[in-house]
Amino acid sequence: MIDPDSIQSHYTIMDMARQELTYEEVAAAASRLQGEGRQVTIDTVRDALGSGTPTAIHRHLAAWRAEHAAPPAPPQAQLPEALLADLARWAQQFAEEAGSPAREALARHESDMAALREAGEALEAERDDLQRDLDDAGRARDEALATIAEREEEIERLNAELRNARQVAMDALVGKAKDQLAIEGKDAQLADLRQQLERNLAATATQSDARLAAEMELVGAATARDSLANEVRDLRAQIAALRKK
CATH class of the missing domain: 1.20.58 (Methane Monooxygenase Hydroxylase; Chain G, domain 1)
Structure with a gap:
């Protein structure tokens, strides 16, 4: 029966025997893989380096990803076309119903403005007539x-x-x-x-x-x-x- 303590001790001795990987080595390998368009994983980095334990590579690779890896693009919300069509019809109906009082008020306002313009023109004509009468009266007064x-x-x-x-x-x-x-x-x-x-x-x-x-x-x-x-x-x-x- 294999003793677990002996296995752990064996791996510990093997890790200590190997040269410890640095962050710069892992980062350089990850950047090279990314530049080549390949996936950056523990296995691809380990293959590129030719050595290194998964634990050490994972630790340095996590730090590199936090610093260099672009954040994943948020998923785009896509609404069904049927729902978009229903929303468009609802928005159009809502706009028509909401704008109806405003259109009626605008129509009344335009009607009032037209009436005021007509009244103003009539008053101006009456004022001109009165001014002519006043001028005639002034001339008659001067002659008298x-x-x-x-x-x-x-x-x-x-x-x-x-x-x-x-x-x-x-x-x-x-x-x-x-x-x-x-x-x-x-x-x-x-x-x-x-x-x-x-x-x-x-x-x-x-x-x-x-x-x-x-x-x-x-x-x-x-x-x-x-x-x-x-x-x-x-x-x-x-x-x-x-x-x-």
Whole structure:
């Protein structure tokens, strides 16, 4: 019967008798095998080295793999085509159902924007019409102001002529009265007549001013001008008649 202790002792002696492999030797052999496209295993490394115990080669080969061996590529997840087709149909349906409210809201928004644009265009057109009316009113106002200014100048001129005619008529009447009273030698009558003439002229002037204002308000500057012209003509006729006496 073989003694196990003797077998272990035999292998121990054989391992000690052999030269111990280094990491560099195992690494060089593994790299060479990998470069040649061969599998790197304990047996292929041991064959390449021609010696070495599996234990020693395994220890160094594990260290080399941890340092140099590329990590295995993760397995790619492959889904069945039927499942992919079902997922695609579900995704399309979900997108349509989820996007329906957004599309409706977008349609409402576009409709509101169109209505707002139409309302804005209508307001702009109305604004342009109002601006044209305002411009026309401004021009009409300017023309009216210019006309009023011209009529005021005409009225002022006619008033000046009327005052001059009144003064001439008054001077003529006073002169005629003076001549008549001087001839008759009645100074008291001359004073009374002068006062009477002044009162008459004042009343006539007041009535004429009131009539002139009323006529100007009723028929305008043109009618007032004609009235003033007629009054001046009458006063001139009176003056001429007084001078003939």
